[in-house]
Amino acid sequence: MQPIERADTARLSKLRGLIFDLDDTFLDHGELKAASYRALSDLREAGLTLLVATGRPAGWGEVLARMWPVAAVVSENGAISHVRSCGQVRCIDEWSGAPREQARHSLERIAVEVEREFPELVRTDDALARISDITYDVGEYQRVARPIVERASERARALGARTTVSSVHMHITLDPHDKATGCLYVLRTQLGLDTTTARMTFGFIGDSGNDAACFAAFPASIGVSNLSGRPSVTPKWITRGARGAGFVEAAQRILAARR
Ligand SMILES: [Mg+2]
Structure with missing residues (x-):
């Protein structure tokens, strides 16, 4: 990883969009700071297409897609998207209807088994707004030791689920998407960009x-300095600032490269 100030200006100047994570990247311990939102606004005014990629629920995705200057919010680690078009916001769930109901039923059975073996796991307080996954609070309001999170994830995978762990949550799901495939699906089907163009022209x-898939998929990848959780792929560049301050720093570097 190289400091963001050493990033290639020509490369940054060619970015047509930025995909950003919420918790501990754009938000500071869950709080949206004025400077972070101003930086987001500045990026939009400079013409960049903006996408959120978060493990947070689809219900949040819908609200944010309606309020913020973003083209789409990809939520639940890639499974669900809310896309803004012609002044409206549409929900995209590839499994909507009967397949979703079946998947939900199977996932609930796995969750009950995991919770029986790991009583330390408490479901998140945003569960009602979720469509595709079941999520445990392992660092937001609860503290669950990492070895327990790792063993519980292993058990969920043995039962047939996919797992993702962020700085605050552990997710179990039967959906195939991760943040990168979810974003690329939206960029291809909703914004008309082929996958290679999208990967080369969007930063992350x-x-x-849970950001490793995007660090791998988007060569112009940036980590904020509080990077945690041992992602299997690390970002190309790293900021000096943490969380929102890191986001602002990256936005300013991108905007400077365009001038
Ligand atoms: Mg995060």
């Missing part, structure tokens, strides 16, 4: 293990 900024 994140902080955690």
Whole structure:
């Protein structure tokens, strides 16, 4: 990883969009700071297409897609998207209807088994707004030791689920998407960009293990300095600032490269 100030100006100047994570990247311990939102606004005014990629629920995705200057919010680690078009916001769930109901039923059975073996796991307080996954609070309001999170994840995988761990949550799901495939699906089907063009012209900024897929997929990848959770792929560049300050720093570097 190289400091963001050493990033290639020509490369940054060619970015047409930025995908960003929320928790501990754009938000500071869950709080949206004025400077972070101003930086987001500045990026939009400079003409960049903005996408959120988060493990947070689809219900949040819908609200943010309606309020913020973003083209789409990819939520639940890639499974669900809310896309803004012609002044409206549409929900994209590839499994909507009967397949979703079946998947939900199977996932609930796995969750009950995991919770029986790991009583330390408490479901998140945003569960009602979720469509595709079941999520445990392992660092937001609860503290769960990492070895327990790792063993519980292993058990969920043995039962047939996929797992993702962020700085605050452990997710179990039967959906095939991760943040990168979810974003690329939206960029291809909703914004008309082929996958290679999307990968080469969109940057990504994140902080955690559940951002590894995007660090791998988008060569212009940035980590904020509080990068945690041992992501299997690390970002190309790293900021000096943590969380929102890191986001602002990256935005300013991108904007400077365009001038
Ligand atoms: Mg995060």
